Amino acid sequence: MAESYGGPRNGASAEAAVRLLAQLTGHGSGATAATLTPLEVLERGADQPARLAPAAPLEGASIVRRPVAGSPDVRFTAFLDGIQRSLVLPQPRPTVPVVHGTVGAVIRERADRALRTWGGDHVLDRALYLPVARVEAAWVDAMRAAGFGIEDTSAASADAVHPAEHLSAARDAVQRRREAIEAALAGRWCAEGRGALYVDGGIAALGDAARGATVVGVVKSHRTAYVDGPSLEVVAALPPGDRTTAFVVESRRRAHVASWYLRLREGDGADPFSGIVRLEVAAGAFSPAHADDVSRWVLAEREPVALPDARWRVMAYGIRDCEAYLRAVAFRHG
């Protein structure tokens, strides 16, 4: 199926998927991609419960405040961010949902203070996420024939009875896909040895890139806090520019990373984590001095302020630029 313009690119658009399903089922809902609400918005905050997960310190025996000596240091040469959108397509049998997932990632490289897309382009991937076994085979064939990539979520939702379980499986698959393309992009960057990379979010899922000394993950959300109760007070009381003791974040399926909290700005007085980010670097590359260096690198990115984004206290302008770029290119064809 040809798109109205621009042509298919890494899979067909959500708009085309809506039209195809309406055609297959004879069920026209009147909806368009623009009128559908992404799962990421519908389930925001419900995906992961807030929790404390105390981690083992890498410096000393407890989590304490550690002033970062020296001035902010501009070292990052690029910023990496990804984007995802999962749309549940309207169809006459919503108990078995069909989800259109769009994922994208980009590295924006900085040269002469201006940001440009590294490698000449971003990575974009679109596919339909559905439990293939539970969907009519003729539909699946028609979807493939129309140029849609099909991601089967059957394995993750084999025992699912509630439609939300299917949705959860689809959304997890979309997220894994996003992490995969981010990892691939970061891997290419590291392979070329092009300098320090500022990654939005954790780096544990980046595979080999997570072991590089110049890849720094900056986590803005703190649903999981890697401290205990008393240490939480230490984190909340950090003055701007100071960090905590580093600790190790371990995962069964992902790389271990060294991490610490760093306050970028004064908080808003309401959220104890307001103005605080958690940095991640490869565990193998960690040293206290490196943690201070990386902290200075991240502090240097406080300007320009990422306003008008609501997350401006913890967001680097380079990441805001990545998001603006991806929003502009990922969904322009629906």
Add this chain to the structure above:
Amino acid sequence: MADILGRVVATEHRPNTPHEFHFWTALDAPVGIGTIVRVEGTDAIAGHVPQVHGVVVEGFSYSDLATPLHDVLGADGLPGRAGASPTRRTEIRLYKAAVLRHVPDEPLQPVALGNVFLATEADVEVALRMDAYLRPGASTGIPIGLYRAGATASPIHLDADFLMGPEAAHLNITGVSGLATKTSAVEWLLASIFAHFPQAKGRVAALCFNVKGPDLCFLDQPASRLDAADLELYAKLGVPAEPFAHVEYFAPYTARGYALSTLRSHEALVHNVRPLTWGLREVLQYAEVLLNKDDVDAKADALIDFIRERVVDQDFRDERLGTQHRVMSFTDLERWFSDVLRSMEERNQEVWRTHHIATIRKVRNRLTNISTRCRGLVTDDGTVSDLPWGAFADRGVYVVDVANVEEDAQDLIFARVVTQLRERMEKRTLGVDHVVVFVDELNKYAPSDGPDTYVRKMLLDVAERGRYLGLVLFAAQQFRSQVHRRVVGNSGTALYGRMDVDELATPGYATLAQATRVKLSTLNKGELMVRHPHFAQPVFVHFPRPAVLSGREGVERFPAAAEPGLEEAIVRALRPLDRSISLDWVKEAIALADEEEVLRARNRTLQVRPDDVKAFFRAQLKRRVAPETVAPRARPAIRTSPGDDPYAF
């Protein structure tokens, strides 16, 4: 393949239309207000991928900030800190362009979201529709200047059919004074016309009124300074960088009558300066120019008509008058009036030939007063020295210097010269097929408000009907908004130099984008904005310095001669006709003549331009018999009477 300059964009809030579109560029793109661009369409329509040409009329720049306050907050109120951040904010250069042309012309659709390219020389030709009149072998293009953008330098041509008629015609130039834009532009354009006016369209000349200072007094003298850039422009536009080859100057005398009233009075330059003097016959036809409506009511008008048709230039006989009259001059006219009034008074009559005595007195007063009000231009004795009517030369420039002439005389000169031009162009007896009339300070001579003067009516007539005759008005003024709208409205082509911001705020400029108006207020010397019937939008061009000596430099290099005494004035006037004439000869020749007689003889000599100047000049002076000493005759002796004479006493 040319580099892509930008990309057309459109949003619901800022859509493109068939006559306007938006595009963005890199921050360092060579684009500015007035840049001409080409848009490549994306989809073929009826087998053709459309192209759209446009000119940039507005520019926008903004960042991803929602409010300036965010930048202030982000930099803690320290501007230097904002500029030192490791990353520059995303910034956009967005331009609005007005469509110049769609290719093909139909169907007329909104501009596609295509790539934007800087217009090449060929693109500029198409965009401005110059391709229609720059056909090899049949070109009617008149270069007006060079359009420049990036690496493009494209000659811009006006269409002679639309500049000189018959399709549109006339030119209007606006710009602030003192930047040499208006006069320079006209001098340049006349040179361009003379170089490029198609032979097939016939002969062309220019008649310029020099209304202020020495502006047009040195058109035949080379410019003191033409730099390499100017010469490059001349070469690129195919116009010789030379002064005008054939220029003639005309000026009335000063009120004293000794010298011509012009700043071009340096001895080295007077060879082509001629007096402009008219007698009764030339003036009477334009009496209404000098007489206001209070002067010329229906009765007075009837008497003036009577004088014009029944009295002037013919024998006039009336049994009630003492003598037969032949009125050839103001002096004759005064004698005629005196005779008529004396006759009426003697007979105690109030009416003569249906004209009341009060009307006759009034008209006498007004008419005979003209030679006083226009002294220097109008001669009492009827001597005429005029423009070479019927013998205008191809590519000739005729300058009538009225800069130092009284307002009444200026009006009379405008009225008569332009009327003569019109009448002779109608009869095709001027000597050329097209004539450009240049008038500066148009807001003075054809104001939008004020009295409906003869001069304004005449200028309106030229503006509205001149193009059919080949009579083309090139008019200039500082404030276009203050010129009669029918004069500027009939100007097919308009040039704009640097403009006054207050003038730009008037409604006449509302159709221009704000950025275009700002650019107009900051134009440099040698830059113009051009409007022409073929151009869908105004275009900015560069033109070279004129290849003639500027007025300011001219008066420094050729300072005006001081007004001479009578003898010196005669020498100066006659020496161009006969180089042997000396001050001593003149002193001897005029020794016995009075001033009025000498001036009359000079005027007559200049008018006739005889072979033997000295003899002719002497012949104009009254013969005077030299006094002779007569010896007393010897008295005859008294005879004594005879002594025998009986009658003797």
